[in-house]
Amino acid sequence: MAAKSKEEVVQEYRIESIQEATMRVIGRKGMAAATMQEIADEAGVAKGTIYLYFRDREELVEKTFESAILRLMDRVDAALDQEIGIDAKIRAVMAAHVGFFGENREFFRLYLSLRMPEGPATRQRRQKQHCQPHYRVRAEKFAKALEDAMDRGEVRRGDAYKLALFIIEGSTAIILERLNEDAPPSEEVDLDLITGLILDGIRKRS
Amino acid sequence: MAAKSKEEVVQEYRIESIQEATMRVIGRKGMAAATMQEIADEAGVAKGTIYLYFRDREELVEKTFESAILRLMDRVDAALDQEIGIDAKIRAVMAAHVGFFGENREFFRLYLSLRMPEGPATRQRRQKQHCQPHYRVRAEKFAKALEDAMDRGEVRRGDAYKLALFIIEGSTAIILERLNEDAPPSEEVDLDLITGLILDGIRKRS
Amino acid sequence: MAAKSKEEVVQEYRIESIQEATMRVIGRKGMAAATMQEIADEAGVAKGTIYLYFRDREELVEKTFESAILRLMDRVDAALDQEIGIDAKIRAVMAAHVGFFGENREFFRLYLSLRMPEGPATRQRRQKQHCQPHYRVRAEKFAKALEDAMDRGEVRRGDAYKLALFIIEGSTAIILERLNEDAPPSEEVDLDLITGLILDGIRKRS
Amino acid sequence: MAAKSKEEVVQEYRIESIQEATMRVIGRKGMAAATMQEIADEAGVAKGTIYLYFRDREELVEKTFESAILRLMDRVDAALDQEIGIDAKIRAVMAAHVGFFGENREFFRLYLSLRMPEGPATRQRRQKQHCQPHYRVRAEKFAKALEDAMDRGEVRRGDAYKLALFIIEGSTAIILERLNEDAPPSEEVDLDLITGLILDGIRKRS
């Protein structure tokens, strides 16, 4: 059995604590002001140690972003994979988002900095952006669920990918707003708002 | 008549061309990699000249962002101020966005970098964030239009501010996606998609 | 006879007001922080105008220093040229210093920056130091008076030049201290102190 | 025994060699023209290394000045603390000065730049002037010795602080003159001159 050697365990632990430190520091100072030194201090390791596990700052940030977003996507996948109606599915996906960002508030800044593709010709100083795929992957997964619902007649036909983009970004805006609110309403209230909006729009119907 | 002296004209021209250069360079390289030197080169002036018109890099970026966003908001305001139903109004607002971003593609990166409040404790190195207000102002204006529509019975009652956030961010995602598409569909198609989604949701109705 | 043309008068007036401005700004900000812009503003002329009358910053500062020190030296010369005993002469010289610095408080900083030879190999960025001569000239004039007094038997024989240096710098220290005192004593008191020290030393005699 | 760890030794060595380089460069180029790059080159380290040991240029210059002046003051204190008559004491103090400046010729320019309080409103760009105290402290220590001598009847009563200023600055002038002389006389000759002048003045007595 894949029994991890002590070295592997230590290694994984290091990687994790460095990534957590990275997220905390970027969450605190913002992407541009987060220095390797401060990240190292936060992680309780020496600056040089970081370079044993990550090629450079860019890779560190990217991998940190990726591993967080993967955890988010795991939750979202779990929601999407359920055999439930599109109503419940959307609600579950949104609940996954709300829960994740609530538990990982420091991820916020990192997410804002890297979530979107930066278009062509980006590869400069900071940010060489191999991250773009995730954005698409996430949207595509959601689009797939929408297409299934379209097939089942639950949802009107349309460009599922763009709908997915709209829904993800729109709901993210609300979720991030929650983080800034002094007294956010219960999750239920915001979830109702989001799912209601997505499913039925804002138009009043008799 | 407020006849502008020659100096004022020249001054305005300088400011404009520097801001345009700023937008182009940030559009090309990204916020972090855009250096004063490259902006100066792009604008065809010396580095020092920029400092005659802007206190420092921060003010340059901020003012550049602001003047662009003001142009966007002018268009949006024009759309919102029309005496038309919420359907048409939303479509007009979205059309304003699509048009603006289509004409100002370089603004994209700058917009992504500065549009959102960065939450508490941001005031670091770069970005003292006087930009935040615009984000809220824009959302609030839109929220006001929604509230009016609620009063008129066109729209279901709900948290207008959060609805506005959702709509703005969601539609922005689609608009930005257009910029990356090799062969974007006609504006009409995307506008139909967006307004349809906002007004009626995705649910299929018999 | 040398009737000054209007142009010459204007020219002299310009030079004078620029030099006065230079002294005031250096007096206020210190040598290093005094910029051409601020000097121009203080003088009420454009930056470029200064360069019509002075080759560069260095020449401006030097000439400003020189013209002030020449005024000081005129007073000192007047004191030295009197046909009076060395006691009275020293007192008169010191009175000239006290009076001059009292009237030209802004000169203080400039004086501190330039008074002394800076040794070999100075010619750098700021300060190419053609000013050194004055320091020596002043000391030599004073030394000449001491030598005369030695010849007349009023003063013990010794290295008149070094005595002069000692006396000038020592008394300057006291005079500058006056400028910093909130409530300086009457000039007479400090003059008694200085001349007493120079002439009779500090030793108590029966 | 406070055995220093190797790191501490290395650290102290670095600090010392950077400070020595600072003194040499300022001695050679003058305060204003001494750049961090040249100081680094002179010290044989990289520019960045200096910033590991000193916050900024100002702190570097200040600390360099201070540590030199402290060494001078140690010597002066040793002279002042001796239980000897004022004659011998003054001579010893002056000998300390002569010796120190002879051994630290590069300190000269730094000393000229920072020794004196620059009067009110100095706190500008360069020089926040924590250096002022030393000037006063040194004068006050010397004044204290003079007061003791007054109490013992060796010295006439008078404003001890101003006398001290006079003596320090006056003798410094002579000592600095030595540094510029091609063939300075023996120390003894100058010391005789200085102490004679201070104690007995220049007046010839029968």
Place this chain on the structure above:
DNA sequence: CATGAATGAGAATTCATTCAT
């Protein structure tokens, strides 16, 4: 003559990255 916008060399400072211990 006077102006002041424009210039660009040059200075301080930061920080990702390396490498000897």
Place this chain on the structure above:
DNA sequence: AATGAATGAATTCTCATTCAT
């Protein structure tokens, strides 16, 4: 493997000087 002192490229910003108007 871990460290952290050292590095130096890169960046921002300043300001003396020039020159077209």
